[in-house]
Amino acid sequence: MDIVVLFAVGLAFVIMSVMIYPIVREKFVDLIAKNVREPKGVAGRIVRFILGKGNAYLENQVVEHLNIQPNHKVLEVGFGSGIGIRAALKKMENGHGRVYGVDISEQMVTCAMKEFKLAVERQRLEIHLGSVMDLPFQDNLFDSVFHTNCYYFWPDLEQGIAELKRVMKPGALMITGVIYEKLKGAADKGFMRYGPHWQPAKYMERLEEGGFMNVTMETVKKASGPSYEIILASKAIKE
Ligand SMILES: C[S@@+](CC[C@H](N)C(=O)[O-])C[C@H]1O[C@@H](n2cnc3c(N)ncnc32)[C@H](O)[C@@H]1O
Numbered sequence: 351m352d353i354v355v356l357f358a359v360g361l362a363f364v365i366m367s368v369m370i371y372p373i374v375r376e377k378f379v380d381l382i383a384k385n386v387r388e389p390k391g392v393a394g395r396i397v398r399f400i401l402g403k404g405n406a407y408l409e410n411q412v413v414e415h416l417n418i419q420p421n422h423k424v425l426e427v428g429f430g431s432g433i434g435i436r437a438a439l440k441k442m443e444n445g446h447g448r449v450y451g452v453d454i455s456e457q458m459v460t461c462a463m464k465e466f467k468l469a470v471e472r473q474r475l476e477i478h479l480g481s482v483m484d485l486p487f488q489d490n491l492f493d494s495v496f497h498t499n500c501y502y503f504w505p506d507l508e509q510g511i512a513e514l515k516r517v518m519k520p521g522a523l524m525i526t527g528v529i530y531e532k533l534k535g536a537a538d539k540g541f542m543r544y545g546p547h548w549q550p551a552k553y554m555e556r557l558e559e560g561g562f563m564n565v566t567m568e569t570v571k572k573a574s575g576p577s578y579e580i581i582l583a584s585k586a587i588k589e
Contacts, residue, residue: 379540387503387544389430394457402431405499407575412496412527413437415570415580420445422493425517427452427482428500432462438496439469450492452478452485482510487517494518498527501553502545511560518585524562526553526581530569550581557583 384390385397413434418424418441426434429451438449449469453459459479469475478486482497482504495514504510514524533548542548550567557565562583571577 380543383541383543383545386499386541389455389457391457394455398431398458398461401499402433405430406433408498408527408529408578409434410437411570411572411575411578412498412525412580413441415525415582416494416496416523418442418447418494420447422447423450423491424448425450425452425487425492425495427495427497427514428503429453429462430455430458430499432458432465434496434498435462435466435475439466439474442474448474448476450476450478450487452480452482454479454481481505482513485513485517489516490519492518493522495522495524496527499533501526502533502542502548504547507547507553507556508560511556511562515560515562515585520585520589521587522585524583524585526583527578528581529576529578531577550579554581554583557581561586561589 381393382397385393386401389395389397410433414437416424418438420442422442422445424438424447426438426449429435430453432451435449435451441447442449451462453462456479459477462477463470466475466477470477480486482500483506495518501507501510518524528550530550533542536542537548547553554565554567563586565581565583567579567581569577569579
């Protein structure tokens with residue numbers, strides 16, 4: 351008798367689990383998908399931690415590719431956990447350059463303000479709460495611009511691209527970092543549902559239509575670390 355009851359309870363548990371799992375999974379995927387677009391609350395903190403660990407290599411490599419000089423003005427859009435900001439600041443230790451970061455997430459901005467308090471006070475860094483859609487900068491300001499894992503979430507790709515071109519100096523370089531395999535894997539699992547235009551080819555097309563020059567994508571594989579993609583795009587010297 352006891353065995354029969356035990357079996358019935360076990361079976362009920364298995365059936366319930368099978369029924370509940372897709373619902374729980376869907377809720378989990380949706381929560382993460384929302385928070386990679388704009389980290390908020392407790393989930394945002396967890397996502398910030400994961401991004402900081404998972405994307406540090408890409409952020410650091412993108413900064414290496416930029417050829418930042420100590421007196422440059424450099425913008426990162428969608429800085430998230432702030433790894434790229436830290437790397438760019440390092441490049442300017444011996445100069446009078448300045449790093450600028452823009453992110454739509456209040457949480458990312460608050461964390462960055464705390465983490466980089468000294469650099470902000472020394473006016474080596476400006477952190478802005480805002481969107482790539484409407485950048486709070488004058489025309490032709492930046493020597494270089496970068497962003498990693500970000501363009502997918504812009505509400506209007508053309509508008510974001512036009513804004514970035516507007517604030518770049520003539521001849522300035524923009525580098526976009528992605529890890530295509532990882533991105534595709536995330537999209538396949540439903541994590542890119544709030545980042546619909548994640549395909550690099552579409553983004554590159556928009557860059558060219560938006561007047562960027564020499565738009566190319568390179569896959570880079572170094573001795574250590576995973577392979578990653580950089581999309582290079584320059585603002586024309588004369589328009
Ligand atoms: C997936 S996270 C990537 C963060 C970091 N770059 C990395 O690779 O780990 C996307 C970041 O872009 C920010 N973001 C999303 N849409 C944005 C927009 N329209 N303008 C500026 N930042 C945006 C989010 O708040 C988030 O911090």
